[in-house]
Amino acid sequence: MKEHKGAYAFESDHHTVVTIGTFDGVHVGHQKIIERLVNTAKAGNLESAILTFFPHPRMVLQKDAGIKLINTIEERKEILAKSGVDHLIIHPFTQQFSRLSAREFVRDILVHKLKAKKVIIGYDHRFGRNRTADINDLREFGREYEFEVEEISKQDVEEVAVSSTKIRQALLDGYVEKANRYLSYPFSLAGTVVKGKGLGKEFEFPTANLEIKEEYKLIPKNGVYVVRSEIDGAEVFGMMNIGTNPTVGGTDKTIETHFLDLDKDLYGKYLSIELLTRIRDEKKFDTVENLKRAMKQDEAFSRQFIRDNYAK
Ligand SMILES: Cc1cc2nc3c(=O)[nH]c(=O)nc-3n(C[C@H](O)[C@H](O)[C@H](O)COP(=O)(O)O)c2cc1C
Numbered sequence: 262m263k264e265h266k267g268a269y270a271f272e273s274d275h276h277t278v279v280t281i282g283t284f285d286g287v288h289v290g291h292q293k294i295i296e297r298l299v300n301t302a303k304a305g306n307l308e309s310a311i312l313t314f315f316p317h318p319r320m321v322l323q324k325d326a327g328i329k330l331i332n333t334i335e336e337r338k339e340i341l342a343k344s345g346v347d348h349l350i351i352h353p354f355t356q357q358f359s360r361l362s363a364r365e366f367v368r369d370i371l372v373h374k375l376k377a378k379k380v381i382i383g384y385d386h387r388f389g390r391n392r393t394a395d396i397n398d399l400r401e402f403g404r405e406y407e408f409e410v411e412e413i414s415k416q417d418v419e420e421v422a423v424s425s426t427k428i429r430q431a432l433l434d435g436y437v438e439k440a441n442r443y444l445s446y447p448f449s450l451a452g453t454v455v456k457g458k459g460l461g462k463e464f465e466f467p468t469a470n471l472e473i474k475e476e477y478k479l480i481p482k483n484g485v486y487v488v489r490s491e492i493d494g495a496e497v498f499g500m501m502n503i504g505t506n507p508t509v510g511g512t513d514k515t516i517e518t519h520f521l522d523l524d525k526d527l528y529g530k531y532l533s534i535e536l537l538t539r540i541r542d543e544k545k546f547d548t549v550e551n552l553k554r555a556m557k558q559d560e561a562f563s564r565q566f567i568r569d570n571y572a573k
């Protein structure tokens with residue numbers, strides 16, 4: 262897969278089949294559409310291209326600081342790279358871009374830059390300034406500029422929309438296994454290990470504190486989770502706490518992981534950590550002793566879960 266920083270940077274000698282969308286999560290519904298894109302490309306001797314926007318239109322137009330996404334743009338790239346698509350075009354969605362008329366968008370971007378011979382698009386997709394054009398207008402443009410339009414049915418679009426919403430809601434409710442089923446891969450959190458309060462080592466449970474730089478990344482419900490990661494090329498399991506550490510009087514939200522059977526300085530490392538299942542809610546314990554006891558139970562639970570599901 263070739264990545265292009267915006268439609269204007271796209272270069273290819275071939276004609277393309279293009280689909281347009283955010284594809285947050287790249288979940289099973291998205292994967293179906295991408296499969297169709299890739300197969301259509303093969304059958305028509307075209308190259309397949311996904312046109313996606315970043316930042317998300319809602320971040321730009323509504324200054325929607327609250328919008329949370331399942332994938333960071335880096336994660337989205339990595340997952341799409343495995344899908345067999347020839348081109349990923351990440352177009353910066355700006356105020357200026359949003360003012361392109363429907364005709365300008367079709368003519369300048371789809372036809373002249375991307376050389377689209379086919380566009381696969383949802384039945385309800387709207388585009389151009391103020392989102393005034395619809396799929397019928399696109400078909401009209403297709404006759405003029407000689408490309409075909411293939412519609413993604415209402416049912417397929419709804420399936421896709423529903424599963425993105427369902428995945429976000431499942432994560433916010435702590436149901437990571439449900440989210441992982443919809444995604445067909447484990448939801449993960451990625452960031453740099455930073456210094457915490459320095460209490461973990463006294464606890465006998467040192468924890469790597471993850472700092473996630475993308476403020477738009479969705480963080481699942483507070484609580485304790487069994488996790489898996491890769492550190493220096495080796496698979497490691499662990500238990501993660503997402504929360505405010507109320508027992509030791511914390512207030513800020515932290516994401517910290519104790520890795521099982523590991524003794525390594527992790528400061529400054531960039532880790533991607535998969536969430537496998539949820540163990541329990543975060544609690545305010547009366548004493549640190551009681552918290553320690555709970556963490557020992559978490560460890561026993563985690564080891565059993567790993568034996569049951571990931572035994573080699
Ligand atoms: C598996 C696990 C479960 C945890 N559960 C709780 C909890 O229920 N309540 C709580 O206040 N803190 C919980 N913590 C957080 C500890 O309070 C935290 O590790 C400790 O404050 C050390 O923080 P530090 O790494 O920033 O020094 C948990 C941590 C881990 C790794």
Ligand SMILES: Nc1ncnc2c1ncn2[C@@H]1O[C@H](COP(=O)(O)OP(=O)(O)O)[C@@H](O)[C@H]1O
Pocket residue numbers: 454455456457458459460461462463466467468469470518519520521522523524525526527528
């Ligand atoms: N098994 C392990 N799991 C997590 N971190 C570990 C582990 N072994 C060593 N470490 C190191 O210990 C650090 C955490 O220690 P801790 O006392 O909790 O300090 P702080 O909270 O100040 O970051 C981690 O960032 C990592 O560098």
